[in-house]
Amino acid sequence: MLDLAAVGGKYAAFVWPAYGVSAVVFAWMIIDTLARGRRARREVERLEAATRTPPRP
């Protein structure tokens, strides 16, 4: 069984930050990518709805 508390040993101060940085980089890539897609898609939907709506007299 993997004992995560023992991973790194005397080098834990280097090993865990390396995993932490990797996790933060992945989190940024995922969040930023999804947010950009959502933002752009909503903008398209808003503009399409605006062009469909007939102007009020």
Next chain:
Amino acid sequence: MIASLANPHRFMAFSRWAAPVLGALATALIGVGLWLGLAAPPDYQQGETVRIMFVHVPAAWTAMLAYACLGGASFFSLVFRHALADAAAKAAAPLGAAFTFAALVTGSLWGKPMWGTWWAWGDSRLVSVLVLFLLFIGYMALRASIDDEAKAARAGEILALVGLINLPIIKFSVDWWNTLHQGESIFRAGGPTLATVYLVPLAITGAGYSVAFGALWLARTRAEIWRRRALSLALQAAL
């Protein structure tokens, strides 16, 4: 396959399901790879720091893959003037920069306990990977600095193609020059010299990182296509 996906409508239909499927596959591969890597015994020379290899090396491989994709997409955009290729090139750059940043930081975290230094300016592998990071940043900065999107794309494509020369320099830097960085131990004539207990988790994690890049690249290219569609609609509305 690639010719078929060059059609933006087909690309959007394909990437709609392919991005989450690849994302799930990448999560599984990275999870299994890291689990096996963390469960592997400490190396007889590097001790516990060998575990940094399972996040450092895949990040470095994927950074180079991302630049190859940026260069390839830039070539197709420059030669065939294909808008989807330009969107793909633009989408690859921030991902490549992120993977390169991860490779540099995790490498530095490995270097301090093993080499006694965070960084060595005289090391050709380290400096050539830093140049890769600056190429990604430079590509994004160049595109952002030009208002005309077509001109920004052309300038970015030329920079990306010129920067391709850095990929073989990174790969062979450990053979061509004296370096602190260890020599090639995986993609070498005669087969890998890395012990199987490390090679298997590294290969699985490396595949996971590459698939993750694929998923994020598809999703980011989709986002860029949506952004361009929004820009086009806004221009039509303004006329």
